[in-house]
Amino acid sequence: MVTTVTAPKPSAPPKKASFREKMHQAREDAIVSAVNRLLAERGFEGMTVDEVAAEVGVAKASLYKHFPSKEHLAAAAMVRILQRTLEHMATLPPQLPAHEKLKSVVRWAMQVHLAGEMPLLPTENSTLRSTLMAHGAYLDALVEVSDGLGTWIGEAQASGALNPTTPPIVVLYTLFARACDPVLGFMKAAGQHTTDEIVEWVLATCFNGLNTR
Amino acid sequence: MVTTVTAPKPSAPPKKASFREKMHQAREDAIVSAVNRLLAERGFEGMTVDEVAAEVGVAKASLYKHFPSKEHLAAAAMVRILQRTLEHMATLPPQLPAHEKLKSVVRWAMQVHLAGEMPLLPTENSTLRSTLMAHGAYLDALVEVSDGLGTWIGEAQASGALNPTTPPIVVLYTLFARACDPVLGFMKAAGQHTTDEIVEWVLATCFNGLNTR
DNA sequence: GTCTATACTAGGATAGAC
């Protein structure tokens, strides 16, 4: 075949390639957004791929051209929320005290939660767990968020703002857990308060505790 | 059929009736225990009726002689944990300060959680939710627990032990949520601390907050 | 890479004998 004369594969025009790529990304973004919302509403087990397809307005088979399984769909949504978290963290002014940065992140996460966009934490022993634990992008993003928060936790404890006797890992896990706090949903369902009020009360409970100070 | 001579249905000997009844109750108790454990491990959607049957060591069809649906299996487990909560509440000495009673209940619930016996809260929009909302025994038990805790919350806020500016409903929901706090599972999975340490730290975080006091 | 149509399986529920 060495002697065969074939035209060299023409490199596609950059403009067009970029356009196609953009469409592709936009479509995947729409998919991940839908997954994210359904994950927040129903959890991984409760969410069905049919629902995702319906919400995106695309055939189910098409989803599987983008992502190889339901677990990978969910993983993409988890990566996305972690990246959004990193983006929020990056917007915080460096001179802000560490404990204020932490508060801001939790406040932001609670607002995301109340907006119905915070995926529920996967239960242990879930098929999702093992996929996530083998998912490089997810682990990377998780480590990056944890490291960032961990640094601030150290600073806030050193400054005396956060209780230094609490093990930092307890603080870190508590912050993650508060982002998914069911209290937010309960209060919203009770329907007696604005989302801002709910966020401030739950946030205050988190940092100040239930006891009188 | 009025003229038909039939022996009057002999009332079963109390001893034997009681025995049969006891066997029945013991079987149902075993079922509910298994459901409770699997609900804690996998959540409602993640739990399968096959697993329940396997764990009890009984045929799946037999389960449906006791409970009409998967939802009702779960509801029975929810009722049971609420009743266990009421039992624990009843053991507390009346002269104990209200805020200590509340702490004791949360501590107990966390221990139950770490023992793998705390059913996960049902996600909103679940088929389980609607069954629970139509389940008299569940609602009764829920109201009874809520009323009991609500009374203590009022007392603890009046005494100044709990922050009186926090809406009581926030306190109540927070206590329920802490019983299912994923932080407990995270810390346990991290495997660096005893369950007693975990409980005390999470409990302290709940009542004292993350901030330095 | 999108669609329609379908394969395949898991899982909730039931039939019917004992």
Place this chain on the structure above:
DNA sequence: GTCTATCCTAGTATAGAC
């Protein structure tokens, strides 16, 4: 009221045309 065997829907995933 327990069992075995089965029904049947829902839901993940894929085939194959365009």
